[in-house]
Amino acid sequence: MSTTNDIWVYAELSGKEPKKIALELMSKARELAEAMGGSAAAVALGPGARTAAEKLAQHGASVVYVAEDERFGSVLATPHADALSGLIKEKSPRAVLFGATNSSKDIAARVSARLGLGVIADAISIQVNRNELHVVNPAFGGSLLVTSTFTDSNTAFIIARAKAFAAEERPKPLKIEELKPVYTEGPQARITGVVAQPEARVSLEEANVIVSGGRGLGAPENFKLVEELAAAFEAAVGASRAAVDAGWISYPHQVGQTGKTVKPKVYIACGISGAIQHKVGMQTSDIIIAINKDPDAPIFSFADLGVVGDLHEIVPLLAKEIRKRKGA
């Protein structure tokens, strides 16, 4: 399979909107396609895809392949893999970019196994070098930055981290192509219920500001302090594993090696010691502020602003100060 120079984005949807990361990837795809002399396209699957196509075109998609079949919302991974692998076989793009979300990773896995395609995950940078795609990803908890490429001329799969690339409007005329996927028969994973848990709604990956609490909070009720400060910033609430394991807050809030990897503009760590397993999940934040009563806490060795003191006093005062300055 010899490919074209087109770069695609598998654009995951949230209702009728592309997810934020799909627009970030779209901008990168447009830039890469320009560098390679191809064009950028998006694949959007599920109810709402046609509406979502407009935003994708605004961000540089020359074509948006859409299918609105209900099954994309009710069956996990396989119909998406069927649609995407059919289209890849027909059009042979140079690469498909996926966002590092659960669903996109699942679909990439099935298609790459089915078509024998190489995958580089966790990308934070993609460059064209003599017509090769060079991808950088942090390895081993970010202690190494590894540059890799693909060894064959098949379509390359790249799974990229949120916020690795900036979303930029570069409108193209809207051009939609309707897909008629051929679905494989076989056992399926069916979605039979969707349960919203307001307390679990944390888009840590998308937040500009994260306020995180650790064991230093001392008691479950003290998470209120962190939540109040987060509310003042309109920030997301994060936590160390110690706080999660103590049952003070639910697992989706956990930042770190066995939780989420985040990259906000500001990360405020309250009562977190800064163990390596926590650090690897937040060390690429633009600004790290730590409040800790122990002047020797490891987190002070990599915080931009370290504040030695009692969080029980400082956090509420800071929340008040922020509200005052925001005029609220």
Next chain:
Amino acid sequence: MNVVVCVKQVPDTTAEKRLDANLRLDRASVDNIINPFDEYAIEEGLRLQEAHGGEVTLLCMGTESAQETLRKGLAMGADRGVLVTDPALAGSDAWATSYVLAQALKRMSYDVILCGMQTTDSGTAQVPGGVAEFLGLPQLTWANKVEISDGKATIQRQSDAGYDVVEAPLPVVISVIKGINEPRYPSLKGIMQARRKELQIWSLGDLGISQGMVGVLGAKTKVLGYSRPAPRAKGQLIQENSQAAATMIADFLAQAKVL
């Protein structure tokens, strides 16, 4: 009901990592641990066995040293282990790993295949879906809760807004997240028994896989080089009364144009 749990040996996060002359992890130079997410998968497998009977087998692709990882899982209570190891596997990528595990699984008896949600070294989260695809099975990924009844598996799958309930007929591949359970510690008795449990070693030849398909020869990606990111510098450290500290943080944020 038979369960196979896929477990990987990974380098300890706290250990210093180096790539060797072939740009592969110098695995001899680091301490290894069982991939943390796979402990949750083993625990879930043991719980399924307690509820439904059958056997729990551990499957690992790795170097000879990965036997330690398997022994740890056996000490937790798994019945037997299979290690797929072969010099030609060195340098395998996600595709090859999924393919090899799937070929091994074809020689095993399973109703449920359990995986961790991802590994902490390569961390691609591509293996569970890849294995499912190679075996033609549905995948129930990112599970925070698993229930088996009437020949089907139902999971709670973590989502951005809460969770989705997803079900599929057996056999099925399930990957689990950290919140699902609290892995048991091996008991002294478990550790003693683990030494006598069956641990089979399979080579590529045993699986009928040609060397060119996997390892460096078959890899669809290759490492060109690496660098060490500059460590984050130590910033400003202040120790003031609490009100002054709060004001200074706000000033700092204002200066950084976040406020």
